[in-house]
Amino acid sequence: MTIAIYPGSFDPITYGHIDIAERSSKIFDKVFVALLNNKEKNPMFSIEERLDMIKTSLKHLSNIEVCSYTGLLVDLAKEKNAKIIIRGLRAVSEYEHEIQMAHTNTILNDEVETLFMTTDLKYSYLSSSLVKEVASFGGDITHFVPDFVEEKLKNKFVEINK
Numbered sequence: 036m037t038i039a040i041y042p043g044s045f046d047p048i049t050y051g052h053i054d055i056a057e058r059s060s061k062i063f064d065k066v067f068v069a070l071l072n073n074k075e076k077n078p079m080f081s082i083e084e085r086l087d088m089i090k091t092s093l094k095h096l097s098n099i100e101v102c103s104y105t106g107l108l109v110d111l112a113k114e115k116n117a118k119i120i121i122r123g124l125r126a127v128s129e130y131e132h133e134i135q136m137a138h139t140n141t142i143l144n145d146e147v148e149t150l151f152m153t154t155d156l157k158y159s160y161l162s163s164s165l166v167k168e169v170a171s172f173g174g175d176i177t178h179f180v181p182d183f184v185e186e187k188l189k190n191k192f193v194e195i196n197k
């Protein structure tokens with residue numbers, strides 16, 4: 036049984052993330068979509084809100100389990116018995132940081148492999164930060180996130196602008 040982890044901040048989950056999760060679920064027997072619980076990143080959505088959005092977005096995928104983690108990704112991999120870390124790659128500009136993380140993880144645990152998956156061309160421009168920026172100015176984000184995520188973003192900005 037091949038178990039993989041697809042980690043990230045998912046603040047919030049976008050169609051780009053959903054696409055990687057869907058394609059991963061076809062390749063691996065089990066995929067843990069793992070949300071990093073890291074206060075340093077100053078996320079817009081709480082862990083609970085993000086977990087809820089991820090679970091709702093991926094509920095159609097039976098071999099996906101959503102979880103959160105604190106600390107090192109390789110420790111989570113060990114705990115979940117996962118030998119593969121999946122990362123989506125959008126552009127060459129991301130490569131440097133991603134390869135740094137992949138090498139670090141290999142040094143920490145050489146039983147874990149990082150596999151890069153190219154994002155679908157139609158989502159290659161998409162990022163959670165851009166979605167938040169567009170939403171903050173009341174722009175249309177229907178092409179970027181599912182409708183329940185769009186709703187959450189709108190409500191968040193109403194709260195912030197109160």
Ligand code: PNS
Nearest residue numbers: 042043044045071106107108109136139
């Ligand atoms: O969506 P992101 O923010 O690009 O994801 C980055 C993430 C969460 C995969 C990465 O920062 C992570 O796993 N951090 C946990 C701490 C850790 O293991 N660091 C060492 C090598 S990355």
